Amino acid sequence: MKDMKTRLEELPKLAEETKKETKKYFSNLKRRTPKNLDYVMQELHDAEFKKTDCLACGNCCKTTSPIFTEKDVERIAKHLRMKVAKFESQYLERDDDDFMVLKSAPCNFFDESDNSCFIYDVRPKACSEYPHTNRKKFIQITELTLANTEVCPAAHSIVEELKKKLPLVSKIKKRRS
Numbered sequence: 001m002k003d004m005k006t007r008l009e010e011l012p013k014l015a016e017e018t019k020k021e022t023k024k025y026f027s028n029l030k031r032r033t034p035k036n037l038d039y040v041m042q043e044l045h046d047a048e049f050k051k052t053d054c055l056a057c058g059n060c061c062k063t064t065s066p067i068f069t070e071k072d073v074e075r076i077a078k079h080l081r082m083k084v085a086k087f088e089s090q091y092l093e094r095d096d097d098d099f100m101v102l103k104s105a106p107c108n109f110f111d112e113s114d115n116s117c118f119i120y121d122v123r124p125k126a127c128s129e130y131p132h133t134n135r136k137k138f139i140q141i142t143e144l145t146l147a148n149t150e151v152c153p154a155a156h157s158i159v160e161e162l163k164k165k166l167p168l169v170s171k172i173k174k175r176r177s
């Protein structure tokens with residue numbers, strides 16, 4: 001396994017190269033979803049995060065915003081001893097899909113000195129579940145996962161491993177002439 005610096009440097013080009021093939025793969029996967037897909041994803045996710053250290057990366061926190069639910073906002077504002085309205089006006093805005101997201105990147109709660117999170121124990125649910133590669137009913141989030149392969153080196157590796165583990169070869173109908 002390459003070091004994280006190299007993985008992050010190579011990711012944009014790699015993700016661009018695999019994007020078309022992954023899109024096609026997910027589209028086939030939707031048509032013929034194996035019953036054990038969630039089980040396989042959980043295995044691949046666990047294996048990947050045994051060797052990938054998020055504290056050596058932090059790319060999700062540096063470049064993208066999680067969605068903040070009402071519950072997230074209430075919990076984090078309380079932790080920071082801030083009023084919800086003040087927290088929202090200071091850090092958040094509504095995106096085009098009407099979700100509450102950070103106004104800027106890197107995340108305000110990201111510690112660039114060691115890639116840690118200042119509010120780790122109360123962080124948004126979307127952060128604790130990122131990159132969602134062990135999500136139940138994974139088949140419902142393939143578009144999101146495709147986008148995440150451009151941000152998260154672990155998500156990219158997991159999807160590449162999935163393609164190897166569950167190759168979807170088109171069935172060729174045999175016929176006699």
Ligand code: SF4
Pocket residue numbers: 060061065066107108109110111116117118119120123124127
């Ligand atoms: S809240 Fe924490 S885990 Fe979530 S994006 Fe910000 S720094 Fe990262």
Ligand code: SF4
Pocket residue numbers: 052053054055057058059060061130131151152153154155
């Ligand atoms: S979840 Fe992915 S992008 Fe975020 S820190 Fe871990 S490896 Fe990096």
